[in-house]
Amino acid sequence: MGMLYLHIGAPKTGTSALQHFFYMNAEKMYEDGIWYPDLEAPLKIEEKLGLFGGNATFLREYDRNREEIEGEEERYIKKIVDEIISNQKDTLLSSEHLFWCGAKLYQNLKSWGADIKVIVYLRRQDYWGESMWNQAVKKGSYMMSKPCFEYMLDNNAVFDYYARLQEIAEVIGKENIIVRIYENTENIFSEFFSIFGIMDLSEYRKDKYQANPSLSANYVEIKRIINGLPDSEIFNDSIKDIWEEGRKYTLSEKKVKNAPLFLSKEERKIILDKYREGNEKIAKEYLNIEKMFSEELPEEQVGVDTETLYADIIKFFGGLFVYQAKQINELRKKVRKIELPEDYEGKRIVVYGIDQLGKELYEYLKGDSKLEEVIAVDRRWRIVSNKYDITVLNPDIVDYSTIDYIAIGVCDEKTYVAIRDYLISKKQIEERKILRMKLE
Numbered sequence: 001m002g003m004l005y006l007h008i009g010a011p012k013t014g015t016s017a018l019q020h021f022f023y024m025n026a027e028k029m030y031e032d033g034i035w036y037p038d039l040e041a042p043l044k045i046e047e048k049l050g051l052f053g054g055n056a057t058f059l060r061e062y063d064r065n066r067e068e069i070e071g072e073e074e075r076y077i078k079k080i081v082d083e084i085i086s087n088q089k090d091t092l093l094s095s096e097h098l099f100w101c102g103a104k105l106y107q108n109l110k111s112w113g114a115d116i117k118v119i120v121y122l123r124r125q126d127y128w129g130e131s132m133w134n135q136a137v138k139k140g141s142y143m144m145s146k147p148c149f150e151y152m153l154d155n156n157a158v159f160d161y162y163a164r165l166q167e168i169a170e171v172i173g174k175e176n177i178i179v180r181i182y183e184n185t186e187n188i189f190s191e192f193f194s195i196f197g198i199m200d201l202s203e204y205r206k207d208k209y210q211a212n213p214s215l216s217a218n219y220v221e222i223k224r225i226i227n228g229l230p231d232s233e234i235f236n237d238s239i240k241d242i243w244e245e246g247r248k249y250t251l252s253e254k255k256v257k258n259a260p261l262f263l264s265k266e267e268r269k270i271i272l273d274k275y276r277e278g279n280e281k282i283a284k285e286y287l288n289i290e291k292m293f294s295e296e297l298p299e300e301q302v303g304v305d306t307e308t309l310y311a312d313i314i315k316f317f318g319g320l321f322v323y324q325a326k327q328i329n330e331l332r333k334k335v336r337k338i339e340l341p342e343d344y345e346g347k348r349i350v351v352y353g354i355d356q357l358g359k360e361l362y363e364y365l366k367g368d369s370k371l372e373e374v375i376a377v378d379r380r381w382r383i384v385s386n387k388y389d390i391t392v393l394n395p396d397i398v399d400y401s402t403i404d405y406i407a408i409g410v411c412d413e414k415t416y417v418a419i420r421d422y423l424i425s426k427k428q429i430e431e432r433k434i435l436r437m438k439l440e
Contacts, residue, residue: 002035002087004114005195006056009096012131013121013182019054019094021189024205032198035089039080056093062108063101069108081112090196099164106171116172119195121182122282124293125152125159125275126268132158134259137224138215145228148262152271159271162278165286179286181293217260218312221304231389261302268297340405340435345370347404349435352395352419354378358409359388365407375403400427407435 009015022029026036039055062069062077069077084091098105099120109116123131129152136144136151144151152159169177178195182188190201215223226232263271272295283292341347351362354376365374377395378384385392400406406429408419416436423429 002084003090003117004081004084004109005034005090005092005117005119006059006098007054007092007094007119008098008101010099010121010123010128010182011096012128012135013123014185014188015054015094015096015121017185018188018192021204021206022054022092022094024207028204029092030089032196033089034196034198035084035087035091037080037083037091037093039093054094054096056095057097059093059095059105060097060101063105065104066108066111077108078112081109081114085113103167103171106168110171117176117178118168118172119178119180119192120165121180122161122292123182124272125161125279126263126271129155129159129271130262131259133262134215134220137220137227143227143232145224147224149264149267156274159275160278161275162281165282174285177286179282181287215260216312217262217301217304218309219316220260220262221309222313222316231386261298261300264302265297344405346372348373348375348402350375350377350398350400350403350406351409352377352406352423353409353415354384354388354390354392355410357411359390361407361409362390400429403433405433405435 007015007018022036026038029036037055039058059077061073106116106118122128130148133144133148133151146154157163165174165177165179180191189204189206190199193199193201272293279292280290283289349365349371351358351365351374354362358376358378362374362376365371368374375398376384376390376392377398378392379395381392381394384390400423406423408416410416410419420431420434423434424431
């Protein structure tokens, strides 16, 4: 019977680099007694075989009371656990999402028969907090606008490693939690595989894993402030390409090699003092050492570079204006007109499909005072309404018997045909009432 090893991160401790390595070497690992199964259906494989998310993200769905897990869900995980148990090799499942899971996940896995060991990498809280905050600022879905220190104070429980380990230990025992200290990725592969007694990785495939490069401190600060603006999620969709430039260079064109620092020495001391007792308990109880982390404070510059900040702001917004001007020009080349019937005055028109081009069509028709009413509809009506700040309706609630014409707001031929056929067959719309954009 094999052991189930759960590698749970933490995030920002080389997890993606390790998962990339596991993915490339799954066959060799199996030969050496470690099964790294391909369990995630929508694997996200990038150019260099970069696998993000690991093979166990699905397990986070089992961090709830057993009675809340539906029969089919339970059968799925039970099948996986049975296969793990019957395999003579140890099984490795990896996902940093599991770092956020509580005792219920481990209780459920044990109830299904799994023998579990947890592998967790811990990073000094001030550095880890900076990295987590930096990611939250950059990532559009989080929209972090608080300063780094405030973010860490507001998320106190997240950085209490000892409390998190204790919750897991109460279910599986401290002896089944393997703690490693993360400082950098230089020796992380050899260190990780030493857990399994594999000391020679010479036959394992290696390439240089490219993690997301860091933004300069100036660009992080610009992004943080933008995140605090009302409806800034709409703005974020327009600046992805500009962020890519910001990831690479500051105004001085110096490549950003190391993640910038955002905590002052005084703030770091407060954080280190706050978690010292718990960290020392981990050191003694899990690592059999006196101290887990060095308390040396960095000497590098903290925060923005005031000498180049204003220039970077100008560079950023100048790049934004150029980018948007190009987008507008491209749209103008593609479409802006629709051939309206001669009797269009006083008519009610629906614009079906509000992507960027459909939005342009809607605004074009709304500007025609001869029309009685123009209605926008889209299957993604909630998302589109928020994105473009216009009223977009669910197409299923429209009474098409009161509509004179329907303009399909897409250029893609297949999508146009699909919508047209749907309107004719499902909504009994006469084909003569369906209008098409006129491409220039």
